[in-house]
Amino acid sequence: xxxxxxxxxIRNMKKLLTLVxxxxxxxxxxxxxxxxxxxxxxxxxxxxxxxxxxxxxTFRINARQANQVSLSGNWMEGQRGGVPLTKGENGVWEVxxxxxxxEIYTYNFVVDGVAVNDPQNFMVQRDGTxxxxxxxxxGDRTQNYFEANKRGTVTYKWYDSQILGINRRLxxxxxxxxxxxxxxxxxxxxxxxxxxxxxxxxxxxxRAAQILDNLIEKGLAKPMIVVMPNGNPNQQAAxxxxxxxxxxxxxxxxxxxxxxxxxCEEIVPFIEKEFRADAKPEQRAIAGLSMGGGHTITAANLYxxxxxxxxPLSAAGSSxxxxxKALKAAGVKLYMICCGTTDFLWDxxxxxxxxxxxxxxxxxFYKSDGGHIWANWRLYLNDLAPKLFK
Amino acid sequence: xxxxxxxxxIRNMKKLLTLVxxxxxxxxxxxxxxxxxxxxxxxxxxxxxxxxxxxxxTFRINARQANQVSLSGNWMEGQRGGVPLTKGENGVWEVxxxxxxxEIYTYNFVVDGVAVNDPQNFMVQRDGTxxxxxxxxxGDRTQNYFEANKRGTVTYKWYDSQILGINRRLxxxxxxxxxxxxxxxxxxxxxxxxxxxxxxxxxxxxRAAQILDNLIEKGLAKPMIVVMPNGNPNQQAAxxxxxxxxxxxxxxxxxxxxxxxxxCEEIVPFIEKEFRADAKPEQRAIAGLSMGGGHTITAANLYxxxxxxxxPLSAAGSSxxxxxKALKAAGVKLYMICCGTTDFLWDxxxxxxxxxxxxxxxxxFYKSDGGHIWANWRLYLNDLAPKLFK
Numbered sequence: 001x002x003x004x005x006x007x008x009x010i011r012n013m014k015k016l017l018t019l020v021x022x023x024x025x026x027x028x029x030x031x032x033x034x035x036x037x038x039x040x041x042x043x044x045x046x047x048x049x050x051x052x053x054x055x056x057x058t059f060r061i062n063a064r065q066a067n068q069v070s071l072s073g074n075w076m077e078g079q080r081g082g083v084p085l086t087k088g089e090n091g092v093w094e095v096x097x098x099x100x101x102x103e104i105y106t107y108n109f110v111v112d113g114v115a116v117n118d119p120q121n122f123m124v125q126r127d128g129t130x131x132x133x134x135x136x137x138x139g140d141r142t143q144n145y146f147e148a149n150k151r152g153t154v155t156y157k158w159y160d161s162q163i164l165g166i167n168r169r170l171x172x173x174x175x176x177x178x179x180x181x182x183x184x185x186x187x188x189x190x191x192x193x194x195x196x197x198x199x200x201x202x203x204x205x206x207r208a209a210q211i212l213d214n215l216i217e218k219g220l221a222k223p224m225i226v227v228m229p230n231g232n233p234n235q236q237a238a239x240x241x242x243x244x245x246x247x248x249x250x251x252x253x254x255x256x257x258x259x260x261x262x263x264c265e266e267i268v269p270f271i272e273k274e275f276r277a278d279a280k281p282e283q284r285a286i287a288g289l290s291m292g293g294g295h296t297i298t299a300a301n302l303y304x305x306x307x308x309x310x311x312p313l314s315a316a317g318s319s320x321x322x323x324x325k326a327l328k329a330a331g332v333k334l335y336m337i338c339c340g341t342t343d344f345l346w347d348x349x350x351x352x353x354x355x356x357x358x359x360x361x362x363x364x365f366y367k368s369d370g371g372h373i374w375a376n377w378r379l380y381l382n383d384l385a386p387k388l389f390k
Numbered sequence: 391x392x393x394x395x396x397x398x399x400i401r402n403m404k405k406l407l408t409l410v411x412x413x414x415x416x417x418x419x420x421x422x423x424x425x426x427x428x429x430x431x432x433x434x435x436x437x438x439x440x441x442x443x444x445x446x447x448t449f450r451i452n453a454r455q456a457n458q459v460s461l462s463g464n465w466m467e468g469q470r471g472g473v474p475l476t477k478g479e480n481g482v483w484e485v486x487x488x489x490x491x492x493e494i495y496t497y498n499f500v501v502d503g504v505a506v507n508d509p510q511n512f513m514v515q516r517d518g519t520x521x522x523x524x525x526x527x528x529g530d531r532t533q534n535y536f537e538a539n540k541r542g543t544v545t546y547k548w549y550d551s552q553i554l555g556i557n558r559r560l561x562x563x564x565x566x567x568x569x570x571x572x573x574x575x576x577x578x579x580x581x582x583x584x585x586x587x588x589x590x591x592x593x594x595x596x597r598a599a600q601i602l603d604n605l606i607e608k609g610l611a612k613p614m615i616v617v618m619p620n621g622n623p624n625q626q627a628a629x630x631x632x633x634x635x636x637x638x639x640x641x642x643x644x645x646x647x648x649x650x651x652x653x654c655e656e657i658v659p660f661i662e663k664e665f666r667a668d669a670k671p672e673q674r675a676i677a678g679l680s681m682g683g684g685h686t687i688t689a690a691n692l693y694x695x696x697x698x699x700x701x702p703l704s705a706a707g708s709s710x711x712x713x714x715k716a717l718k719a720a721g722v723k724l725y726m727i728c729c730g731t732t733d734f735l736w737d738x739x740x741x742x743x744x745x746x747x748x749x750x751x752x753x754x755f756y757k758s759d760g761g762h763i764w765a766n767w768r769l770y771l772n773d774l775a776p777k778l779f780k
Contacts, residue, residue: 061504062504063502063503063504064503065457065458065502065503065504066502066503066504067455067457067502068455111501111502111504111506112453112455112456112457112501112502113453113454113455113456114451114452114453114455114456114501114506115509116501116504116506117507117521119505119520122516122519122520122521122629122630123630123632124521124630126512129512130509130512131507131512131514131521136632146632147631147632147633149557150557151548151557151559153545153546153547153548154545154546155543155544155545155546156543156544156545157543158541158543158566167539167540167541169541176548179664239512240512240513240514241537242513242526242536242537243537274569
């Protein structure tokens with residue numbers, strides 16, 4: 001039951017809260033929240049969820065009045081409607097399932113047909129317009145997805161795009177050591193998201209900052225700057241900022257590849273001016289997933305001398321022999337295709353691999369299990385970053 | 391109903407999605423999302439919510455199987471249990487209410503007793519551990535809360551605290567012009583959150599970046615750096631990052647005011663090294679709400695020569711005559727107390743006002759309507775920032 005505190009309750013809590021506020025000043029507990037918003041939706045009774053216990057994981061939600069509660073997780077393939085929870089005497093619903101293999105998963109409850117986030121789990125990723133609870137299962141595969149000890153800086157910056165006619169936000173990661181070496185220039189990885197994503201996708205679902213922090217801390221990857229722009233040419237920024245879209249007509253043939261042009265002609269120079277970026281092709285890499293894989297291929301084709309490291313991941317988009325030969329002539333140092341064998345864009349990667357082979361361009365085709373999912377894109381980033389700038 | 395796509399559906403969608411992915415590369419629509427997470431919880435039927443129509447606002451949620459749905463908004467005082475929605479034939483519940491006066495509000499639905507975010511509204515603020523949907527009502531009062539045309543940079547940085555024994559995250563705003571004036575030094579406002587908050591509170595609920603952007607763009611405030619640290623001494627960062635808390639015993643008397651010491655002895659020097667900050671007392675301001683107001687008062691008292699602008703907002707914490715006289719001797723340029731007349735800490739602000747008067751320290755006591763709420767703290771920031779560094 002949601003209730004607002006009435007005035008009498010507030011008055012009764014006043015002394016207590018004053019004490020609490022003062023106590024918090026020194027001990028820093030974080031349970032108190034803005035008074036006007038004090039409500040207890042599903043929180044009147046504190047329950048633990050999710051509770052990870054080795055091979056089992058338990059999910060719980062307080063929902064006394066609900067008729068039906070189920071759990072829907074992205075690891076639960078083939079379970080239509082999810083796994084039902086059982087109601088306890090105290091109104092808390094619960095289910096224990098096998099812990100899936102180490103990875104980051106997302107899930108939600110379904111309460112009487114409505115998707116509900118787990119109110120006890122504040123680890124949340126935004127996927128496009130949806131907020132999804134995270135389940136992080138530790139293990140070898142996920143060790144670089146947790147916070148490292150030495151963490152870089154994440155910056156949200158805005159650049160003016162003449163090509164797209166709008167002011168646009170981009171996310172920039174600089175490594176832990178960046179400020180400690182005020183004269184040093186760094187290589188740059190341009191890391192592109194897919195359809196439905198935005199400039200926050202790689203740092204949220206992709207764990208890009210954590211992956212780079214860990215790889216750099218372990219000496220496995222070179223310290224580098226990572227630039228994650230917004231790849232939707234009509235957007236100023238992630239839709240959560242509520243900014244109006246560009247009024248340009250991106251269907252106009254004159255606007256073909258407008259975003260890729262903005263990336264290579266505006267974003268790259270902007271980054272090389274605003275950050276200590278090493279402005280040489282051998283110090284520039286580009287990687288992107290799905291639509292961003294298409295952007296990667298297009299950028300490499302339209303600007304063959306710009307990036308020496310090219311990594312399309314689960315990519316849309318295609319090349320022709322002439323374009324590949326131009327890349328070869330430009331002296332590309334790494335062309336790495338990554339795709340899952342059950343990806344709906346698998347055939348696209350196979351075709352690209354065949355074309356590169358046919359044109360005699362040395363490359364890597366990294367084939368993983370699974371499909372068009374963030375679990376793969378994190379894996380690819382973790383694998384490709386150590387290969388860059390060496 | 392939540393359903394996962396079965397394999398046959400996925401195969402059928404394959405061709406379509408390939409086309410969509412390619413189309414998206416050029417037109418940049420953002421409706422497609424990660425395939426593995428494709429589900430249609432509450433989204434099978436797209437409904438618009440909230441729909442703001444002048445003096446009325448309509449909220450809708452698709453919940454065919456629910457028995458009871460209500461709306462709970464933080465502007466709806468005294469309406470216990472919220473306002474009921476009515477179910478339509480199509481399973482969409484709906485309610486139209488009077489639009490509250492211009493401000494940023496938060497709300498959620500309550501579906502069969504469980505708090506549910508509005509799945510159609512991806513404008514969300516995090517308040518401590520809860521994600522709350524936003525309702526932004528435009529008007530004079532909120533004009534500086536929307537995005538400006540010229541936007542500054544928001545950076546998440548980490549500093550090593552010897553005093554607290556952990557690596558800690560802080561949020562830094564630099565104004566739009568910062569990169570355009572590579573030699574210019576800027577004044578700094580240290581802006582502190584309250585209990586339950588963290589280093590993201592002021593940029594999320596407080597709209598600090600938008601408020602500063604707008605004030606600076608209009609020429610009402612001086613371009614300044616704003617530093618928003620994490621005020622919970624045991625925390626490395628916002629709890630959403632999943633980092634372990636410090637193991638130090640903050641109840642140990644030796645750790646009294648440990649956070650304020652870290653702020654003044656570690657964060658201030660860190661900022662003045664990492665940013666082009668003007669390291670003079672007359673170029674430093676400190677403001678904070680609730681617990682952060684207590685931190686503000688304590689910092690001013692312990693380091694009377696450090697900040698020439700001191701603004702405790704709805705503050706916890708207290709001073710004595712000796713401390714105020716030391717501040718007066720140090721030549722404080724602005725001491726501004728802000729509080730709402732129905733705030734549960736109102737008496738605290740009245741007492742502080744009386745003490746400053748008694749000690750002959752010129753100051754402002756800005757009294758607003760309302761209580762201990764973000765609507766007030768946004769208002770105070772919007773009012774105090776133009777008074778700084780002049």
